[in-house]
Amino acid sequence: MVRAVPTWLRAASVVFLILTALILLAPLVVVAGASFSASQFVQFPPDGLSLEWYRKVLSSPEYLSAGWTSLKIALLVTVSATLTGGAAAIAIHRRQLPGSQVLSAVFLSPLVLPTIIYAIGMLMLWSSLFGPVNFLTLWLGHTVVAIPYVIRTTLAVLSESDPFLEEAARTMGARRLQRLWLVVVPQCTPGLAAGAFFAFNVSFDEAVLSLFLRKPGLTTLPVQIYGQLEFSPDPSVAAVSTIMIAITVILIFGIDRLLGIRNFAET
């Protein structure tokens, strides 16, 4: 006889969800609200109503080119970090290499140090070896920072997977690449997907490395926003963020329509 989930618990979870949503969304609502403000500064509730800041952002070559740069880097980082990180996670998970604990700690370490230390170190090393920094420097740097996320998510999913599947495939005569591609990779797909998603975001939102590794023409969106806030914090930064929020919402619903996030989450 299965006892039903108590009503008070259902009520409590509704309250819980509402509170959580409030915490997660409150600053975004403020930012979105402030982006329509007619006043010169970020203010909530907004003062007056105006689309002035959207016009300013969309007609600003600085914002547009920074957005494009950020997008390019984030896409490249998603690919490079997911491939290298995913492969490494699979190897670590099998525990056949010596010191797999140490290895996973090694791959986690870029998270532990404040990025500014890494940024300065990278800038010093690159300048002394190769001269001026370029797009590749930033790509490498972002990939390093994003790899731990892929490793973490993939390992977490793998640790719940069935270790005997691969063994079974082996006994049944599957070749090495087949086992890897047909058995192991599908097993860690949710982890890889989550890792790829994190990697994209980490890169898209990374400000410190981008700040120190920049050169003319290589300004990412967060650096552009940071600079704008530093000198003249008008609501244009709020407008940029609101545009990003809107794009995200559209993307998520689009992915859901096409592929179905629910299926994907149940894989």
Place this chain on the structure above:
Amino acid sequence: MSDRTENLLLILPGLLLLALAFFLPIFQMLALSVAGPDGPTLAHFARFLGDPYYLGILWRTVRLSLIITAICAIIGFPLAYIMARVGPRLRLWLIVIVILPLMTSVVVRTFGWMVLLSRSGLVPELLRDLGLVRRNFSLMQTETAIIIGMVQVLLPFMALSILGVITRIDPRLEEAARTMGCSFLQTLRTVILPLALPGIVAGSLLAFTLSASSFVTPSLLGGSRIEVLAASIYSSVTQTLDWPFAAAQAVILFVGVILVLIPYMKVTGRSHG
């Protein structure tokens, strides 16, 4: 090809990348921490460890990170569970709510909190109207502000880490437990929680390390009167231009985080199997 070769081939690209593009520059930078005018010195470490002010910063960093991680886990686990078990339509909305904060720049999100928490912001005003606080009450430049801001930044990481694991738990396990007479909460505690542990551990490691090394949110919400280690490092690098001391602080942060993480990984590793 042996298993060993296959594993080596898999791990090699990542390992090489980290060795050349991370450890090399980092070691070059951290080597500065023992650099003195006349050869190697531990003076920068002695300066930090011998000064109650800096020890206070270290303690605050560790303490706040632990609190932030705990809150994220406490909210994140039920959130992920609910996300995994509700109908597809509601789940989609929940995923949107969790993912949205990730897609906005941390700087901008923090700015949103600054507007909300400052003296004339909505939150203190509400508390004031309810008669709970004094007239000039402000949440800005308090540790509470840092915690609120960081939880908002890190909760999505935690929830998604746990969600990835919970969706893979066979729902029949839960049914079995319920059929055998477990109440819902008992099932949650004895079946789901242990199985979700790898996700919680992964999420906590992420949340703890990220909050210990983050700089933007704590320095904007806490202000210069409540300094955390990453902000202190930042100021040594860009303001006082004392790079050796910055490197020493980074080493101390690194060691401090590792010291907290190792026992944590051991304990959870053991309880899990």
Place this chain on the structure above:
Amino acid sequence: MKSAFKTTILGVSAIALTAGAALAQDKTLTINSFGGAYEEAHKKCIITPFEQETGAKVQIVTAYSADAFAQLRAQKDAPQFDVIHFSGGQEIVGAAEGLLAPIDAAKLSNAGDLYDFAKANLAKGEGPAYSIAAIGLVYNSEKSPKAPTSWKDLLDPAIGEHLVLTDISNGYGMLGFLMLNQVQGGDLANIQPGLDTVKKLIDAGAVVVSKSPEIQQEFAQNDAWVAPYASDYAYTLRKAGLPAKFVQGSEGTPASYITASLVANRPNTDLALKFIDMSISPAAQTCFADALRYTPTNSKAELSPEVAADVAYGEDSVKGLIRFDPKVIEANRAAWVEAWKKTIAQ
């Protein structure tokens, strides 16, 4: 699935290649500017006229003094800037570390018209000051019960929690603090009176911020009345629609110099010098004062009465500016910042 994957890889590498292709232009200068309204004025007053006159291309990296200096130092072996602008005295450290190149005053046609203090250490590598921000009292003319006139007015208990102080990690904050220290009987050898005063002010409710946007936030939303800060920022606030006014404290006005320095080990020295020369020309400085209310350092710069009222203008007025010895500040910065942090820590 496989082919989709391949296409992704191809597309991705194509992006990488096009992005990697560097700009290769003969006459290109790389400089830093401070972003926002400053950068707009910089373009209008110096960069665009310079490009038109020389046919060269100027590439701007938006970087504040502190960040720009950190980048310059880390890139010692391969600097990317030709001309670098600082507002916090970083040129002194940069020159001492050999990151900046000495400038021959004879190569700058406008150098002769500069006030002496603006070109004192050209030969050491400290570039000329091309504008000055005056540090005084920024106040809210609508809410503040009375207009402050002297630095001592900051101690008025009536101001209390409506006072905004700036962290001394900020260049303007440092100068405001040193002035407060001096008014309270301290000097560059002894900042204790200043620290004690700050402690008292904080206990009375003063807010400490570390970045200029926070000052705007305080004035716009949090009922701030007075902040010791720079004249140009009062103007920025006013342009944003806030009732902010600037007044020079009766005890004196500390000056913050904005300098343009020549970076060492770069190929385009002559072009870079031409750029620096343009920065110190009367036309450029007049334009900067019009746009942002900075005090010119060129004695030939002519300002309209309206602009002149907002800045220190003319030889006598400029002489009245206080310049705390930047060498002493640099030598003590680390220790002072630490003492300050300990004072304000909660």
